[in-house]
Amino acid sequence: MSDVIRFGVSLSKKLLEDFDRLIAKKGYASRSEAIRDLIRENLVELEWKGGAExxxxxxxxxxxxxxxxxxxxxxxxxxxxxxxxxxxxxxxxxxxxxxxxxxxxxxxxxxxxxxxxxxxxxxxxxxxxxxxxxxxxxx
Ligand code: NI
CATH class of the missing domain: 3.30.70.1150 (ACT-like. Chain A, domain 2)
Structure with missing residues (x-):
């Protein structure tokens, strides 16, 4: 993974706490992997939206x-x-x-x-x- 880019995300304390609770429940080892999966989920959703792919x-x-x-x-x-x-x-x-x-x-x-x-x-x-x-x- 030589093309990995790190970026900062700003969000409220409450939202981050909720996110951490959610990813702990789902068993994610890190926030990064959880965020990657959320992005992939949305990309797959997009793949289906047009209907032609x-x-x-x-x-x-x-x-x-x-x-x-x-x-x-x-x-x-x-x-x-x-x-x-x-x-x-x-x-x-x-x-x-x-x-x-x-x-x-x-x-x-x-x-x-x-x-x-x-x-x-x-x-x-x-x-x-x-x-x-x-x-x-x-x-
Ligand atoms: Ni049968």
Whole structure:
């Protein structure tokens, strides 16, 4: 890390105390690492905002596989977005419930689109899109 730059930050005593409490709770060893992560978090958010950049996410779904035609609908949608879905993992949680995790890569807007479509299908009990990054632009 030869290109490291040190800079000063001015903030109120109270805000710094709150920040120190927060980073202690999260287990950060230093303020610097916590600040770096906050910056990265915002950069990833920005990566998703425009919708046109290539990015990465995971879509987690919990559903009852006995719901009529649900399995077919989920599979059909995934086939429509060929190239976007890189990998899927399916686990049978119990007699009725299934957990499916899709790893997706593509334009942010396309990922959000398929996530919304999958999550809103009748019979999907819970669904969540985790928006992350290809990591290419982060240091
Ligand atoms: Ni299952």
């Amino acid at each position: 290539e990015t990465v996410g995971t879509i987690t779904l919990v559903y009852d596989h006995e719901t009529r035609e649900l399995g077919d609908k989920l599979t059909h949608l995934q086939h429509q977005y060929l190239g976007l879905v890189i990998s899927t993992t399916h686990i049978h949680l119990d007699k009725h419930n299934c957990l499916e995790v899709l790893i997706v890569r593509g334009k942010g807007k396309d990922i959000k689109n398929i996530a919304n479509k999958l999550i809103s299908i009748k019979g999907v009990k819970h669904g969540k899109l985790i928006t992350t990054t290809t990591g290419k632009k982060l240091t």
